[in-house]
Amino acid sequence: MSNVKRHEYDVLIIGAGGAGLRSAIEASDAGAKVGVVCKSLLGKAHTVMAEGGAAAAIGNIDEKDNWKIHFADTMRGGQYLNNPQMAEIHAKEAPDRILELEAWGALFDRTKDGKILQRHFGGHRYRRLAHVGDRTGLEMIRTLQDHGIHQGIDFHMECTVLELLKDGDRIAGAFGYDREKGRFLVFEASAVVLATGGIGRAFKVTSNSWEYTGDGQTLAYDSGAELIDMEFVQFHPTGMVWPPSVKGILVTEGVRGEGGVLRNSEGRRFMFDDIPEAYKSSTADSEEEAWQYTIGNTEARRPPELLTRDHVARCIVREIKEGRGSPHGGVFLDIAWIKEKLPNAAEHIKRKLPSMYHQFKELAEIDITSEVMEVGPTTHYIMGGVRVNAETQMTNVPGLFAAGEVAAGLHGANRLGGNSLSDLLVFGRRSGEFAAKFAKENGKAAIDDRQIQSATRAALAPFERSGGSSGTSAYQVQQELQDSMQSLVGIVRTESELKEGLEVIGRLKERAKVVGVEGNREYNPGWHTALDLHNLMTISEAIARCAIMRQESRGAHFRLDFPDKSEEFSKVIMVIIKDADGQMQVNSEAIVPLTEEHKQIIEDNK
Amino acid sequence: MASVTFKVWRGDIDGGEFKNYKTDISEGMVVLDALFQIQADAANDLAIRWNCKAGKCGSCSAEVNGYPRLMCMTRMSSLPQDKPIKIEPMKSFPVIKDLVCDVSWNYEAKRRIKKFKPRKPDAADGTWRMQQEDVDRVQEFRKCIECFLCQDVCHVLREHHLHEHFIGPSLLVYTAALEMHPLDVEDRTEDLRKHQGIGYCNITKCCTNVCPEHITITDNAIIPLKERLVDKFYDPLKKILNLFSGKS
Numbered sequence: 001m002s003n004v005k006r007h008e009y010d011v012l013i014i015g016a017g018g019a020g021l022r023s024a025i026e027a028s029d030a031g032a033k034v035g036v037v038c039k040s041l042l043g044k045a046h047t048v049m050a051e052g053g054a055a056a057a058i059g060n061i062d063e064k065d066n067w068k069i070h071f072a073d074t075m076r077g078g079q080y081l082n083n084p085q086m087a088e089i090h091a092k093e094a095p096d097r098i099l100e101l102e103a104w105g106a107l108f109d110r111t112k113d114g115k116i117l118q119r120h121f122g123g124h125r126y127r128r129l130a131h132v133g134d135r136t137g138l139e140m141i142r143t144l145q146d147h148g149i150h151q152g153i154d155f156h157m158e159c160t161v162l163e164l165l166k167d168g169d170r171i172a173g174a175f176g177y178d179r180e181k182g183r184f185l186v187f188e189a190s191a192v193v194l195a196t197g198g199i200g201r202a203f204k205v206t207s208n209s210w211e212y213t214g215d216g217q218t219l220a221y222d223s224g225a226e227l228i229d230m231e232f233v234q235f236h237p238t239g240m241v242w243p244p245s246v247k248g249i250l251v252t253e254g255v256r257g258e259g260g261v262l263r264n265s266e267g268r269r270f271m272f273d274d275i276p277e278a279y280k281s282s283t284a285d286s287e288e289e290a291w292q293y294t295i296g297n298t299e300a301r302r303p304p305e306l307l308t309r310d311h312v313a314r315c316i317v318r319e320i321k322e323g324r325g326s327p328h329g330g331v332f333l334d335i336a337w338i339k340e341k342l343p344n345a346a347e348h349i350k351r352k353l354p355s356m357y358h359q360f361k362e363l364a365e366i367d368i369t370s371e372v373m374e375v376g377p378t379t380h381y382i383m384g385g386v387r388v389n390a391e392t393q394m395t396n397v398p399g400l401f402a403a404g405e406v407a408a409g410l411h412g413a414n415r416l417g418g419n420s421l422s423d424l425l426v427f428g429r430r431s432g433e434f435a436a437k438f439a440k441e442n443g444k445a446a447i448d449d450r451q452i453q454s455a456t457r458a459a460l461a462p463f464e465r466s467g468g469s470s471g472t473s474a475y476q477v478q479q480e481l482q483d484s485m486q487s488l489v490g491i492v493r494t495e496s497e498l499k500e501g502l503e504v505i506g507r508l509k510e511r512a513k514v515v516g517v518e519g520n521r522e523y524n525p526g527w528h529t530a531l532d533l534h535n536l537m538t539i540s541e542a543i544a545r546c547a548i549m550r551q552e553s554r555g556a557h558f559r560l561d562f563p564d565k566s567e568e569f570s571k572v573i574m575v576i577i578k579d580a581d582g583q584m585q586v587n588s589e590a591i592v593p594l595t596e597e598h599k600q601i602i603e604d605n606k
Numbered sequence: 607m608a609s610v611t612f613k614v615w616r617g618d619i620d621g622g623e624f625k626n627y628k629t630d631i632s633e634g635m636v637v638l639d640a641l642f643q644i645q646a647d648a649a650n651d652l653a654i655r656w657n658c659k660a661g662k663c664g665s666c667s668a669e670v671n672g673y674p675r676l677m678c679m680t681r682m683s684s685l686p687q688d689k690p691i692k693i694e695p696m697k698s699f700p701v702i703k704d705l706v707c708d709v710s711w712n713y714e715a716k717r718r719i720k721k722f723k724p725r726k727p728d729a730a731d732g733t734w735r736m737q738q739e740d741v742d743r744v745q746e747f748r749k750c751i752e753c754f755l756c757q758d759v760c761h762v763l764r765e766h767h768l769h770e771h772f773i774g775p776s777l778l779v780y781t782a783a784l785e786m787h788p789l790d791v792e793d794r795t796e797d798l799r800k801h802q803g804i805g806y807c808n809i810t811k812c813c814t815n816v817c818p819e820h821i822t823i824t825d826n827a828i829i830p831l832k833e834r835l836v837d838k839f840y841d842p843l844k845k846i847l848n849l850f851s852g853k854s
Contacts, residue, residue: 044663105722107741114735150721209657243634249660475646519651523703526650
């Protein structure tokens, strides 16, 4: 087709956050010709917003730390639905991936003896998070970006992929458009790596940027790949709640790592009231012990504010529901109190949490060194996603790989803070390595022009509907979906509401088909929003269907009608596939069994 | 809830005009919120570049009442609302559409700056040792979110369009971060002088004033780089010494 611009690569990477960039660097180091497509400008991807740090058992502070303990922490945090092979690889390789960033120019905060400083985070037994104040993500993405631009990689900024192209069973490339002019693009590629991140935009209250519309999950699903664990959506316990326009913006767990405490309207530190059995022995039982832990006393146990995110989020919801919330429907997060313990507390807070200080100062006119914050849960991360091979990151579609948030398996039912930045480094690298290898061994596939023609027609269809009586705007449909997902498929779930959610999604899917777009193809966000709807609908349906199937409460998935864990569901994960009729099928499948060694490690670190 | 009028620049590389839109403002809103409302209600195809809406990615740079700002961090309550609020794209770069500029020049210019080159590792395990106080100085520069607001306000780029000869404050901050990195052993001073035009900067400090990350661009990044150049190329004592030692 003459009106389509073509590019040829050995490896095409979709997404330029941490996983995509790390993948690109590796594939290009292996000699592959690499192209990267990203929806935004380079360096703006969601990784930039990661605050707290990257978890790796380097043991710079706590010498007792090692990969086995990190592995055991990750498995316990994920409620043992994690793929143990991925958890092992991740824990073993994370330290090297962090140290390698230093060789590329990253500047982490330092210990007194000049090594990389590591901080506390929820669910990690030891101080494990390499960090730079509260802007670790920025440091990581900039390091990868500045290293990557000298590698001869082609970057296609502000381009969106709409469809993956196939040659029989295997991947052949991708079809998309550029935002600037709305020109269509075909990328012929021997291997494709999905590194598109998450799905936060399916919900009304989210810490995620507009890009997080479930693109990679949907591209994979539409091309025959399996999705797993989609019921597990992480609601970060602390997002801003006031003013309304900033609702959902993340307040890093680092605030709690540095000594921040959660209180209800009665001033009670409510996290002490409900400590799960599995964490009782490792959690402080007095405020003084909790503080001792914060300042590095290795004899002390962790503050209850640093329990896993799923648990903290539910405790906050409980306080709010039972009428002990803050004026704007959250609870109080207080870091200012540490002035009772530390001289120069205000300076310390500004130094350790500079972004938080500015965020509250500028967006809410609150000085966190002297005033309390109001916080509540916000949609933050999806543990589920594209099913991949633990070692290679390849999906069941030959030549299609996935890494980072879009992939699934490492985090199980709940992700520990800090494990995402290390995930995208470890598995980003592996995806690049094995995608390059696949490309080398298998060579190019054929592109089917009919697929390009039908994709082009589908992409242009919204323009033909503009001005008609249907008159539905993409923004309206998107907003209604977000409202429904928030209220029906959110943090506390029931079968009846989930089924209602599915019905709403069904109705909105029909409305999405008649959405019209005004204007032309040049940088037209109305059009872009219309094209994103398919992805949002697909992943919303996947989340709701899996959530209905899992009749228990585990990790981030909480069912009011099944509030306890069940033995039956402890052994299975939900697997989604598109059937021959184009319908979504969900089946439960046995989890990857633990090896004897894994069992022993978990037992030793209970 | 007050209704506020926005004068928004609409157009492309061939020209455009300001169009008025009215929208309701509620407590705590930022400029970007107001523009989203306008986009959803009255101008579906209004082009805006944004990502995080939390001041961390540096995508939504534009000029608000003539002042370079991140739209996501500009609270409506900080602006006079009795007259129209003027929103237009940055001026140092060609416009693509409405509020979106073609900033690709920044990425190309960055690639021409010599990359990070570390000294040999300090420890046998391949790691380095650095003290926090040595890192602090560079960490200030590494806060840069590449919003390009400093490039927008810099008269060398904005008014004189010397993009071919001058890399602008943002990339001088980037160069300073490399040059002052405790591990870096590369020398970029020759390039700064010959190709990156550091001499064009006459330290008016406009860039420092608009930086949303509060990086002291002029004093902490540009002036120390200028001093390095002076030390290297214009120090009379060194010149004499170099003469005797046979260096030019």
